[in-house]
Amino acid sequence: RKEVEQDPGPFNVPEGATVAFNCTYSNSASQSFFWYRQDCRKEPKLLMSVYSSGNEDGRFTAQLNRASQYISLLIRDSKLSDSATYLCVVTGDSGYALNFGKGTSLLVTP
């Protein structure tokens, strides 16, 4: 079983739509959780950290359920510029190295 699993998509949504991505992780000892965004042939860029209490950054809301080992990302009022691959990222046993999911592809259309 992969450490971090995501639905690869693609998710095709119109501008202004709300879209949600889910992710599950297998290592119950994981301490830190993140969502990264990766554009084609580019390095990943941190979108937001994910906290147990849930956190929001503008149009983006992240949730963590430690009991279910489940992470989510909600994007409201989608913009064309949101088109990218969204990576669910979890730290491993060492607490340092990042374990990446394969990513969920999002395409926002006019």
Added chain:
Amino acid sequence: GAVVSQHPSWVICKSGTSVKIECRSLDFQATTMFWYRQFPKQSLMLMATSNEGSKATYEQGVEKDKFLINHASLTLSTLTVTSAHPEDSSFYICSASGTGGNYGYTFGSGTRLTVV
């Protein structure tokens, strides 16, 4: 903010040759450097973790004699792909963590290696 400069951005080399990829932290001390590889439509896979002045720790299945990692200073880490083969063609990317441990991962811009 923290910046990691990675060079080259892309390289094409002949089978059997070696390629060196450099990652430099420009405005912070990178105590830990992570090297990842990403094949098309796949996730970033950790290859190795290196701490400044120490030997790198390689993930299972990654040949340490083929992928040489040097982290001799707090601002520079290199990955050398030795005797490259077409199956080594991939996107290689470094990520640096500064003092304090498991926060503040800064990625280089990646190196696209094509072995012909």
